[in-house]
Amino acid sequence: MRSKAFPYIIVVAVVMAVMFFLAIVGLDVFMPSDPYASMIPDYGMVFHSMDVRVEWNDDRSCKITQSMNVEFLDNGHGEYIDGEYTVVGSHGIYVDIPVNSGESVRDLNVTASGNYRYGGVDNSLPYSIEHESGFKLVRVIVGDAHRVFAQGDTLSCTIVYDYITPVHPDGDDLLDINAIGYGWQSPVENATVTVTYPVAPATDGLSVWSGAADDLVDVSADKIAVSADGKTVTVKMDELAPFRGVRVKGEMPDGVLKGRFDTQALWTIVVGMILLGATVTLMMLSGRDKPLTPTVDFYPPRIDGMRRQKRHMLPVQMGKLIDDTCSDEDVTSLIFYWASKGYLAIEQDEDGGEITLIKLKPIDPVTAYEKTMFDKLFEKGVEVDGAVRVEMSALKGKFANTVSATRAAVEREYSGKLYRRGYNALAMCLLVACALFGAGFAVLTSFRIAFGCFNLLGLVTLIPVAIAGVFGIALVHNYFKLSTSKRRMLLVTLFVVSVLTAVGTTFAIPTSVMSWVEKAVFAVTLAASAAIAPFLTKRTEFYDEQLNNIIGFRDFLRDAEKERLEALLAEDPQYYYNILPYANVLGVSDIWSDKFKDITVEPPAYYRGRNVTLFDVFVISRICRSVGNTLTYTPPKANSGSFSGGSSHRGGGGGSFGGFGGGGGGRW
8 A cells, every 4th residue: 555545545535436436326216207208009909808907005105916918010110229220139028117106016926928920839939027217116027039929929927016105195995906007108998907805895985997098087986896895896997908907995984994014024034143243242252452562762763683683664664564565655765765874875967867776885675575675676777987876767667566576575574573463364354244234235125026026236336345445444544643633523424435336226226125224224234234344353472562562652753842853863964864754664754754844954975966955845756756766667557459339228217106016018
């Protein structure tokens, strides 16, 4: 991780969370409310019969059985493809079931057969179930994409499902159903609607209409039959033109209808609470890390060197330990560390252009990888006047592998030493559990409609887990670079970002399969668990000891007073430059430089070139950036080419125009 990259990670995480939330909510807001508005009648197909049976329960749910017999009157139907009107084959029919007014579909089952003139009878046509129009419709698609119905071929289909409706907006006692919806594109020759109520509707409480959604008329009494007990109403229509339907509304006596409890929602709530409870329990059982007791020092802490001699820690080691990540910038800090030790000099053209590194003497390394990198730095150098010189331009694009090898060596040096065994794996396992919980329930709750009905858009629930994981891990690793106030602010930000993105994902889950209460529990448990997971790590005693020394040193660099710095400069005029590589990897270089703005500091002894007589922050900073960018530069790989393609999508839809249910359909 770059020493200054952490703020950018936070900003990117917050921006991504906000953009994700707005984008996915926008998908729901801007979906068309009436997908049938622009559709035209289709007379290439006719429904010889359509039989709909509705059996109401006292909890406002009903079982609907919809049977239909279709004949195809031509060899295909017209469709606009790439702007041209084209006749395409008829593979079957689709049936839309509205769920845009709080309805839910459960346990849907389809049986269908086709009579092909050129293919015989198929007694088991395949079907699929999809969500359409921003989850406003459940679409049943019947037919075989590899077979086409010709003129005169027929299709028979029966769809059975449980339909759960909310309380009617016009009254708590109303059971109102668009038994035949207003979205059927083709005419119906004979339609029969049978509605059975829990009890007989109240006196004058039965209404039957037919017609277009915006032009319903009362059905004549001779077309309506009521059973002796008054509970069953049968409506027979000789013909229904395209986009004409039948609506039946019954008013139940007071106290008949009762509320419904969705037991399926308990699974999401229970599993979510178990996940959150397990997360909190693991957090409590793992315990808090022992509080650090930093030891203030004016110089970098000492460690055992190659020959067991006590040596100052390398800046690249400190960069790794402060945030458990060794970055390219941590590695290139060694250049200025070596310069401060007198191993090399930095020369620059008078015009501020080419930078040259000059080897002054052999290195006395603290670690083996330090020596390897130093030797590689001057491996292709040219000896001039007894000194090996290498221009930075000669290293550009050729030294990045050495930087990577050094970074890998530092990672190996501390591998397994910083955190207690198993705790990192535990945190990752918990993040995986969050991902499985989020994606699993978001994708598989559509099984409530029918087995095999996936909601693949629910995979977006992986996004909040990923954002919370990256944000949380970055916060854990940079924890000791932050002040107490920033830590608190970022912890709050982490939770807000996690909740925001988790709530956003709920818009990718159909409300018909997961209620808003269920979604609220889902979002909170997912967000909280994913946000807590990265904090399950536990430091080792070795890491605590190293951090105590490093943070004590860092605190001095951050808080040192002018008088103390002047005293240290009196002892060592190059003190500022000797410490600068460490300030860079600790992320306090700006604070460190600012402390010397009113103090007279000699130019760095290792710098040769432009006439710099006094301390010049700009020159040193520019050289640091130039050297770091050059040594880590990797030439871009040649582009192997790309391709693009396209796809087509067909839509439709429906709605509950006054009553619940309805929808419609056509052929595909």
